[in-house]
Amino acid sequence: MSNNNATSVPEAYPMNGGDGTYSYTKNSSYQRAAANVAKTLIDEAIAEKLDIEDFSSASSNAFRIADLGCSVGPNTFACVQNIMEAVKQKYGSQMPDFHVFFNDHAANDFNTLFASLPPERHYSAAGVPGSFHGRLFPEASLHFAHSSYATHWLSKLPEEVTNKNSPAWNKGKIYYTTSPDQVFNAFAAQFRTDMAIFLEARAKELAAGGMMVLIMQTIPDGIHHSRIPTGIMFDFLGSILMEIAKEGLISEEEVDSFNIPVYTTTPNEMAELVERNGSFSIVKMESTSPWLKVGHIVNNTPQKLARELRAGMEGVFKTHFGSDIVNQVFDRLNDKSGQLINQLESSHRQGTQLFLALKRK
Template sequence: MAQAISPMKGGDDTYSYVKNSSLQRDGLNAAKDMMKEALIQNLDIKKLLSGSTTFTIVFFNDLTANDFNTLFASLPDERKKYFAAGVPGSFFTRLFPCSSIHIAYSSSSLHWLSKLPVELQDKNSPAWNPGRIHYTGAPEAVVRAYANQFEEDMVMFLNARSQEIVGGGMIVILMPGVPDGVLTHDVGIALTFLGSILMDMVQEGLLKQDQVDLFNFPHVYPSVKQMTRLVEKNGCFEIIKMEQRNARTNTEAPIDIESAIMHLRAFTQESVANHMGTQIVDQLFTKALQQKSRFSYMLYSSGIEIGVQLFSLLKRK
């Protein structure tokens, strides 16, 4: 049984993704100038726009259950230079007509798997992952199962985009990433922390062990080497830039642990609720805030750089 991929917390209340996505905003801001410069240098604007209409259409894509209302409510009232449209569906499949997209942009999304590896649901599999909800700190078989699923997903993603993007068009990808040879990312540590709170709740009799054992979070954080290999395997894109960056505006500033837990809640609570019931969500994150010193220790004792993202700029051949 594969776990459904759940949307972010919608709306604009205290726990919504909109109110708790400053990390994603910082990641975009950190890469904005580099992105602009690279697009100007590598796009043949005259060629791309030859024969096209004089207006621009901006397509927004997300899963069908995600919150398009908040997105469109945030757009400017007057949009004279472009038209906006929402295209619901998984980006692991085709979304647009052939050769219809000049610039594609994927932000803080591609690290989500299309589904969980089936091995994680089999108690007799080497990739059975009891007491954990992610591959961070897990045995090699679990790590490999996640990596294999990510590779399958990247094959689908790049194949779909290769059909949609015009020759000479570009795709920009921002996502959490790790240095070559490293597995641990701070988001993975956050998920490990959340798993430890869930196990506390098992010990207290508030959850059953199987509820945690069967719950794994569908995130993978690739390295430059891993992404490069997958893009080259696809063969349809030239790598213009592929590098590791830091999304934080001030890497020396201490992490606001309470804000980090709020961010963790925004992108996990729908998955938790779907798997374990809505009744445990408030209790889970109340306990997480009470144990924020544990999260802080886990982050700072890991020895990793916090806030690392992978920046990829690919050009359709």
């Protein structure tokens, strides 16, 4: 983990590395489907709003793309390729060289990422380790920034949710889904702080006329967190942990001191944060629905969903509980995955992904 602010190093829970059974490489079909839903929207935003005249006087003939929270692939390569193809359509014969920067925490498995770079790629690749909750690139050096399913991770867990003396103490739960308002408010405040820092950093790094696309989980206005897939999945994992605690394999205090540092925003909240920042205009904001067919996402196999959840969430569980308990949690999840699928099938899945295209003023 690295950050320009040495006094505040963000927590890092990278996706599972390598290419084994529980690796993110082999278990990220949902994230791929989410990115595919956004492809046409990215194409349209670039075609209509990317201001190429602002790049014509650049000192070097290079178009610089950053993928923030890239993980280990292969999804990041597909996203970058989609962006490049849309830019090529826009530029025509005036095509620049492409430089692509893959960013994630230093704990990310960059070895696997770079070992699996597409051999026929038409861009220069570089890794940029560090948290996107802070500056990463020189001023006005990027032309396009992209982040898919990464900005919902908080830079840190709100301290009050694990403090017994706080009204926001989240006793017996690992997420805010069905918790008192004080718990939700603590998560929301941390997200707003993180996103303000994120937008300020990107405003400095993007050239005028450059664009940023954020693809993130969202919750439609008026829908309770307990009804969307993310809330259901995290509650399910919490119930498994409490089951293990009741059997005496871990203490309930260990569960009380653990929360998943993830927040699901609303479209209105993101629009307000962008407006407050003041450096970007909203090119396009649209809620999409990659979760509409749960069975399709997980290839009709409940165990596949269990593996996908493990690939994305194992790191945060292992940091707190250790490997033995992690195996317990996800083995039980695998056994109960049919129950989870049934709950997800009855969830609210319309409009649970936000596509946000911003242009640097």
